[in-house]
Amino acid sequence: MRILHTADWHLGRILGNLSLLDDQAYMLRQFVDLAVETRPEVIVIAGDLYDRSVPPADAVTLLDDTLHELTSRCPAPVIxxxxxxxxQQRLDFGARLLRHRGLHLFGSLGSAGVVQVGDTAFVAVPFAEPAAVRSAFPAYTGQDYHSALAFLLQQLRPAAGRAVAIAHAFVAGGGESDSERPLAVGTAGHVGVEVFAGFAYAALGHLHRPQTLGNARYSGSLLKYSKSEAEQRKSVTLVDLDGATEEFVLTPRRDLRCVQGAFDALRAAPPSQDYLYFTLTDPGLIPNAAQRLREIYPQFLGLEFRKAKEASERITGKAASPGEMFAGFWRHVAGEEATAEQQAVVAPFFEEAQ
Ligand SMILES: [Mn+2]
Incomplete structure (x- = not known):
């Protein structure tokens, strides 16, 4: 069973004040071509098709065009x-009709279900907060994402035979980017990878970096959607349940990069259409630096001065442990080192929080 797995398209997303729609369309054309060429038996899109619950009209058109292309050119069912x-409700529109054409949309909990393809059952779990699961299923009384997803998988999963889970969730231990909207405060939104025990594969969405966690995998997002993703390589996953997993890298129309250098050197460099974040190495501030860089780099997204960044990191203690952050904070506020007694007072709170 060969499955083409993608997720987190976020159609209609805006970066800075720039619409990414043309870039998304460019990627989706490649995705459809890839689906035609690789001939998967099932195509899975694991959530966040749109960036917002009320997407812009041109994003709706792009999804409509893409799903039309996909279902007319590929015989495989799309889930x-x-x-x-x-x-959830908007994604459900027309779902019962579209099922007859091989497009299986699962927007809200009421539509959660199983698509049987050959010898494999695809258990499709739409995104749902624990409270929504409680109101849809009186038998569920839990409060957390882990137990809610475990309950739904248990409810839906056929008693026997091979099964694949499709879910949108934060699996504990997964690597985050800055473009995912947190599901809950702290770790309350996490699920343990063991909820997918017994499944041949879990096709996941939510984390934007492609990654594998046990039998679960995030295909990653369609494009780089934040500065933190500049070094990531976005791809689509083709998994063969009876064989190997392949990653296909699609080429973006414009890359998203972080560039560092002196202002004058950057102004003199060849122009670029990429999405760019700048770190200026100049010792002093430069008037209108953003505006002057934007003249040369139309996809300018932001800039910072390395010196100012280093100074703020010294104060906020980025990448430091909570204890070190407290020591830095105390030094900043009180002008002296925190004593061992003072550190001992706050230490238990940090432990409890972690
Ligand atoms: Mn997402």
Whole structure:
């Protein structure tokens, strides 16, 4: 069973004040071509098709065009679930009709279900907060994402035979980016990878970096959606349940990069259409630096001065432990080192929080 797995398209996303729609369309054309060429038996889109619950009209058109292309050019059924950015009800529109054409949309909990393809059952779980699961299923009384997803998988999963889970969730231990909207405060939104025990594969959405956790995998997002993703390589996953997993890298129309250098050197460098974040190495501030860089780099997204950044990191203690951050804070506020007694007073709170 060969499955083409993608997720987190976030159609309609805006970066800075720039619409990414043309870039998304460019990627989706490649995705459809890839689906035609690789001939998967199932195509999975694991949530966050749109960036917002009420997406812009041109994003709706792009999704409509893409799903039309996909279902007319590929014989494989397409299974898509909602993510935390999608409107569940809106994604459900027309779902019962579209099923007859091989497009299986699972927007809200009421539509959660199983698509049987050959010898494999695809258990599609739309994104749902624990409270929504409680109101849809009186038998569920839990409060957390882990037990809610475990309950739904248990409810839906056929008693026997091979099964694949499709979900939009934060699996504990997964690597985050800055473009995912947190599901809950702290670790309350996490699920343990063991909820997928017994499944041949879990096709996941939510984390934007492609990564594998046990039998679960995030295909990653369609494009780089934040500065923190500049070094990531976005891809689509082709998994063969009876064989190997392949990653296909799609080429973006414009890359998203972080560039560092002196202002004059950057002004003199060849122009670029990429999405760019700048770190200026100049010792002093430069008037209108952002505006002057934007003249040369139309996809300018932001800049910072390395010196100012280093100074703020010294104060806020970025990448430091909570204890070190407290010591830095105390030094900043009180002008002296925190004593061992003072550190001992706060230490238990940090432990409890972690
Ligand atoms: Mn997402």
């Amino acid at each position: 898509a679930i909602s993510g935390n950015h999608d409107s």
